[in-house]
Amino acid sequence: AQPVRIVVLVDESGSLSDQDVVNERNAASLIAVADISARSQVAVVGFGSSDGRIGQSAVSPICPLTAVSEPGNQQELLRCVNTLHRRTAEEGNNTDHVAALDQALQILAAPDDADRAKMIFLLTDGRLDVSGSPQYGSPDAATRNTEAQRQLTEKINEARDGKVQIWPIGFGNVDMASLDGYATGGFQGTCNRSSDAKPRTNIYTASSDVIKALLQAFASARCAGLSGYAQDTLAGGDSVELSVDIPVISTDGSIVVLKGSDKVRVTYLDPRGVQVPRESPDFDGSVLQATTENATAESLHVRNPRPGRWKVRLAAPAGVATSTVAASAIWQGRLRSSIAVTPPAPQAGQTVDVRVRLQTRADAVTDPAELRTLTVRAEASGDGMPLRSVQVADDGKGPDRQANDGEFAGQVTIPSTATGNLVFVGRIDATGVVGDERPFTTRTAKGPAAVTGDISVGGGRVAPGGNLRGKLVINTADGQPRTLGLRLVDLDPGTLAELSPA
Template sequence: MVVALALTIPVSLPVRSATADLIPETIPLDMVVAVDESGSLSAADVSREVEASTTIARSVLNPLSRVTVLGFGSNNGAAGQRAVDEICRPTVADSDVSLQYLSTCVKGLHLRTKAEGNDTDHVAVLAQALSTMRDGSPRRALKVIFLLTDGRLDVPFSPSYGSGLGTDPRVRERRNEAAEQQLTTLIGQAQQAGVQIWPLGFGAAVTQDSLDRFAIGGSREGCDERGDSQPKARVVRDARDVTRSLYEAYAAATCSGLSRTDSGTLKSGQSRDLTIDIPVIATDGTITVSKSDPRVLAQFIDPNGRVVPGSGQFGDSSFARSGENTATEALRIVNPVNGTWTVRLKAPERLADQLVSATALWQGAVQAAIVPEPPFARTGQNVRVWLSLITRKGAITDEEALRGLAFSVTAAGGGLLGQQSIQLRDDGETPDDRANDGRYAGTFQAPQTAGDITLTGVVAGTGIRAERVPITVKVGAPETVTQGRVEFFTDGTVRRGTTIRGRLTMRNATSSARRVRLQLDGDTAADVAPAAGFELPPGDSVKDFVVRFGANAALGGATLTVRLVDERDQSAVYASGLLTVAVAPPETFWDRYRGQLAAAAVALLLLALTLWQWRLAWKRRVHVKGLHAALSKEGVQVGGELPAPTKWSPEFRFTIRDANGYDTRLVTFRSGAGEPCYSVRRDKDVGVLLRTPDGDRHRLAFGAESELLPSGHRLVFRDNRRRRALWPRDRRRSAPRPGTERPQEERQKTVPDYDDPWA
């Protein structure tokens, strides 16, 4: 099973002096697919022909295109034999019904038996194809015959090419010779009628020479002037490559782009996703899914993750689906979402493993805008020319989408000696002013004699066809010329509801003021201010203006042309400028203040972290862990030491148990026991603050005895915690002096260091 995506770009690229008023459309095709059914092919060969023909028959994009499918063998004189069968009648692909018909009629192709006439009559099929194209061909259609054959003319038993018995070798030879002469004549008629022939040959007996005569002998006028667009013969040695090879031929014939192929195996009861990239420049397409089993289900998912419908409008795109219940399914798209599409295939249970693949054949309906600066030049003056490319969706500003296309302008007429080619660039180097903005710039020097110069913009490359439309630059004597320059101050992006500043730098070489006004042409909702006319004084002058983009301006690339015209005669253009920008949604609160909000968020985060760290340091600093309390009487310790609790607490509370007995000791205070409570808090790093049960407060240094308690004892406190220094000292300087080291067991009992709060 083969999944094929046929996305088609315009076959017309009008180059206009301003943004075109008409929406760009693809050019229609008049296409005949002629399929060899002769006995010199195998059943597998014909099966591949059917698959390829089905795919191509519905790959046309313009709904005015017409498709005809012919099957051919030979007429050997037996009753009921026909050299050519009209498998699919001439069908304009303008509706779901037409597309559905093209999905099913191709199943009439088959391998002919001897009784049906299974020799190879190229004369008959070529005559039928040319006759079809003479009647009812769409206006301005590109006429193309795709000939799928083994390439060998063979009609030894056909009485149409001479009488006699087919058992006579000389009769068979004369018939083939006569057919060869007629074939040469018909190929010449195809050239005169402007019909291209693209042969695709396969089978054991095919030769390159037998195919080349069709490609070279027919019309050589391709969709553009590139050599790749002229008909070529292709020989396919592996029948499995027939569909891909026919796609390549179709892409070359129609100036389309062909993507990589994504392939894999679809297993019984499982799903498989195939991905296809549709470039920014693509505006029309057909996704064709060729399935060996009609029960395989297909879903088409756009780059936004949405399953698109089979027909009707969805967002900015429209769809027409056909062939759901056949082995080949197609979805035609107008204005597809650009990006990576997914074809999701679901196999029914108990279906044999199938090889599936996806291919993109794409086109984009494009036009070009060409603007000279200035439009009225002085003799000998350098003239800058701007050229940009637009689609139905707006201007193409994406650098990747324009890569591989060649932009140029030719100048002819007036005082020029022959045609001059003007090379264009979009790299920010002179004469270009901003790199990769979709505006290509070049310069040429006006001749020394006055006259009209014709500029013709040319854009060529895979995926487009250039149709040349000229613009005129008037060249006059310096003293009679009024001209200027239009500048725009932008970074290439503008938001809905905002403006772009511009500036006119003018020189009126006449002796009187001229009444002028600004004029704006574009493909989006915008206007220019000042809208009223104004005086252009003699000499040099500068005037600022703005281009305002409406709240409903179309998002994406936009191309606009600002002209300074004579108010009385608006055909007199004194200055013009080409503006190409990307229109973005209106600025939100976040867009406007995100820098300040981000800075405030960072500041708050840092403040919160600082306060958090400060609190952690404070808690470590006031934590009573590490304090030890002891009783002494007449300088002798009574009982053991009582350590402070290890659980965090800023206060160490205890009581004296059996104060007047023989087992006097300190114990942790428990509320509700009715015992007197002593409490201690740290006094920085030098001692403690002691509060007695009667409320008296005393400050004690570590190691110092308290005042005499009612029991006759005194309290002594020590601390085995050390403070961590903010700046670590040199280890050598902080080493203890000999004889002052603490015992090992005391060092092991030392509580870990705590942080300085400022650290």
């Protein structure tokens, strides 16, 4: 997964309740352990206002930019997140969004050796209030807020120019227009073509939903999916079990858990009901790595997870205060697609079949519910052939051989003006999937193809060391001898496969 650089801005102003800030703190804790790339970085900044008193600061950079790869770093992030609190009037408890955004942009502008995508998560009701802040000019409250709004517009434009996405999470009595201004004013580039990956405002009237809202925004920004959100109450001496679903198109994921207390212990069970280890380089074909246990939140990162319903068991020792616990799965798919064109060397004026097939690392995607989440496109162009869209479908009609088998088919007619090179391209996009693109290059034939071939391979699962029988049929139109060769291409690294005879 592409690494990201994240700043979480947390409103600590007096307009929030103590419980609001607790929920913000819990949400920020999950971001500290949720990312699906070990090379990502996270910073957390609390903010209120500076009202002219010595010792006040509108922003509190409580967690400096920290790499999330090491358990020690994760634990330090969670420790500093727990210092977030509702500000008093003496600390400056109005709401200075200008200072907050300025601080985040300065953090994100630090030198970066990994070209990380940049994003800000803004937890607030969106109501700017710097009426007590003399740095904004005239003592008149309205004039000060007007000046702050002018400066805020400049900062949002700076975010856009710096390719920084802004994801507002609003709750309570929100200023919707203000929050939308952050989302649409910042950088609009996305990690895939899905509209879900474009910044937008997430509004939740119940403050307890802030955690879910932040996770949903986080997943969207990462071109990842969020599978379910389970929540319960856990008392000392008791245990609870939460369930999350990981879809078949997932190839990387994190199960994130809000524990309420660092004394709560978590175990994870895969869809077979088997308890998985907290760390393993190879367990049931997966790579497992859990974050630190000694914190109020943790996650289990799973590469190539077994799809299905996972269970999270939380057990609290006696004496631990009753608290809210929650779990969710953030996942990302790395689908591969193959593209085939029949006939592979068409003549001008001929209608060809275009087939795009989707695959995960482990299997073809055939579940209709999973297939509906995907967008599959194809197009053709070439010498004497302007770009044409090819409508493909997996509905069992026309050129599509079978409905819901993971193969999308369509037809396009090569124009009579086509004279040489042709390029067919298949593309996939979906929520939780970084887009994949596959080309098929060929040339127009001047007459019937001299050599044609067809490969058929049987279906079913094959274990390592097993066999799958197939057949290759070659026909020559002119009866002349030809020298033919077979190649294995596009194999995963480490694949043990060979052709015999070569």
